[in-house]
Amino acid sequence: MHLNLSPSQMLDIWRLHTGYKPSLAESVFLRNDAIDTTAIHRSEMHRWYRRLLMEAPAEQLVAEDLSGIATLSADPDGHTLVGLPPEVVRILKVRLASWRRHARIVTSPTHILALRQNHPYTRATTSHPVAVFHDGELRLYPAATPDDTLLSLCGVSYSEDEYRFDDSALASIHPV
DSSP: OOEEEEEHHHHHHHHHHTOSSSSSGGGGOOOOOOOOOHHHHHHHHHHHHHHHHHHSSSGGBOEEETTHHHHEETTTTTTTEEEEOOOOOEEEEEEEEESSOOOOOEEOOSHHHHHHSSTTTTSSSSOOHHHHHHHTEOOOOEEOOOOOOEEEEEEEEHHHTTTEEGGGGGGGGGOO
């Protein structure tokens, strides 16, 4: 089941899964040493969520169809640059109409597949396309044809106002 939680709802779930809620007999926990435990929990929760978005299996995430808002532009170096909103932090799948299958997605510019795209003889083909997503920029190899379209482009976006994930990801919350 997909969850869409506000920051306060996520904080309540975070405290529950890390052992800080519910309080026993409705007691109130007060500190007098000026430590803001809510800020500590929010920081831990934020780090967990960012890591979840970047590393979790796709089944634990809420993928968005980005094909309607992405723009394609040809680059003279032999690839297609895809314009994406800045909140997109991860690409889960991408396919152009001229390709025979979805691209293999690489996130490091020093990965061997990314380096192979620098030379025309070692570049990806329509049978084995490659997408390089790094620093918010998505490059597609081989390049799109002039009348090409995106068949699919799914990704994950980050927002500070909403936590979106599958409830199976809650199992990855561990007390610190």
